[in-house]
Every structure is written in structure tokens, then in C-alpha cells.
Amino acid sequence: MSPLVVGIAGGSGSGKTTVVRRVLETLGEEQVAVVEQDAYYRDGSHLPLVERAARNYDHPDAIDEELLYRHVAALKAGEPVEIPQYDFVHHVRRPETRRLLPRPCVVVEGILVLASDRLRELLDLRLFVDTDADLRFIRRLERDIRERGRTPDSVIEQWQRTVRPMHLTFVEPSRRHAHLIIPEGGLNTPAMEVILAHLRAAVTLR
Numbered sequence: 001m002s003p004l005v006v007g008i009a010g011g012s013g014s015g016k017t018t019v020v021r022r023v024l025e026t027l028g029e030e031q032v033a034v035v036e037q038d039a040y041y042r043d044g045s046h047l048p049l050v051e052r053a054a055r056n057y058d059h060p061d062a063i064d065e066e067l068l069y070r071h072v073a074a075l076k077a078g079e080p081v082e083i084p085q086y087d088f089v090h091h092v093r094r095p096e097t098r099r100l101l102p103r104p105c106v107v108v109e110g111i112l113v114l115a116s117d118r119l120r121e122l123l124d125l126r127l128f129v130d131t132d133a134d135l136r137f138i139r140r141l142e143r144d145i146r147e148r149g150r151t152p153d154s155v156i157e158q159w160q161r162t163v164r165p166m167h168l169t170f171v172e173p174s175r176r177h178a179h180l181i182i183p184e185g186g187l188n189t190p191a192m193e194v195i196l197a198h199l200r201a202a203v204t205l206r
Helices: 016-027 049-054 065-076 117-122 133-148 152-177 189-204
Strands: 004-010 032-036 081-087 092-100 105-109 125-130 180-183
Touching: 004 016, 004 065, 004 117, 004 152, 004 189, 016 032, 016 105, 016 125, 016 189, 032 065, 065 081, 065 105, 065 117, 105 189, 125 152, 125 189, 133 152, 180 189
Parallel strands: 004 105, 004 125, 032 105, 125 180
Antiparallel strands: 081 092
């Protein structure tokens, strides 16, 4: 049987990574292949750094959707893929790739996963993580300062200029395509127990 392909969407800082971690812990890393949509940002090396930093990374056009679609389709067909690696500090695609082997469960995670018509066709289970905007902002602020070398002012400016408007335009409306909505994401123990039980049963059959 082909792998079970699970899409996990939700706003920036909503807790998608926590949901993915719960899936990995429950099924085992040898059973799950994780595809992060953030790795598919289009390369900006042809632009000056100041222009790269100012790009709207929350718009669907920032994602190389064709490559992402081909990779998920290949994994679903049982074929390995070479995942691009993205440098979030310099806003460029790195020359090296990461080889990803097909697994019984393929998880595709990203804010715009459910906003893509073509990608949704490949998803057997579509999840949307729903978390209040104030909590999402705090998580994003902490992450970008800690992991991506951003200043608080730059994070706030980006949130107001692109993150919030794009969330309202693209991410939030995509929740209507979800099979299940998870309030508070991985911290919602009852919801996660139901989802993880379903995944365990589905993966056992593959």
C-alpha cells in the first residue's frame, strides 16, 4: 500500500511542530518521513540581502509549490527524494540537500499546506492547528530571535507587514479544507490521543 500522507497546517507559531513531534514519538521515527514546507522557499541568492529580507515569505508565491508537489507525490509512490535545505538567516537555498526515504507515514507540515489545491489532492488526512493569535505571535517572536538571529523590532515589523495579513488571506481560510481542527495543537491531549490512535491503526495496515 502507498504511505499515509498527513498534512498539518496552521498559522505561524500555532504548534504544528509539537504535533509533528507527537506523531514521531508515537509511531517511531523509522515509520515517519517529515516534509517541511519551509524548506521549499524559493532561492533568493540573485537578490541583495536587504531585498531578500524584505520578501513576503508568507505568500504562496514564496513557496516552490511545483517541487514540493513532486516530492510528496514521489514519496507517496515509494520513491526517495532530495529535500532542499534553506538558510533562514541569509534567505538562500543551500547547495546541499537532505535525502528522505519513503516511510509508511509521510507528514507534510507548513502554514500553507492546505491552501494548495494540488497538494491537498495528495493528502489522506488534513489537520489544521488552531491557536490564538497572541500566543502564536509570542512563539514566533521567541523562535525568530533564538533560532534565526532576528531582532524584536524586525519580527514585529514582519508580523504586521506580512505574517498577519497573509494569515487572514490564505492560512485562516484554508482551515475549511481540514478533516480535523486541533485547538491548541499538540497540547490538546484528548484530540491528539484520537488522532494518534487513528494514525497507529492506519500505519499498521501499510
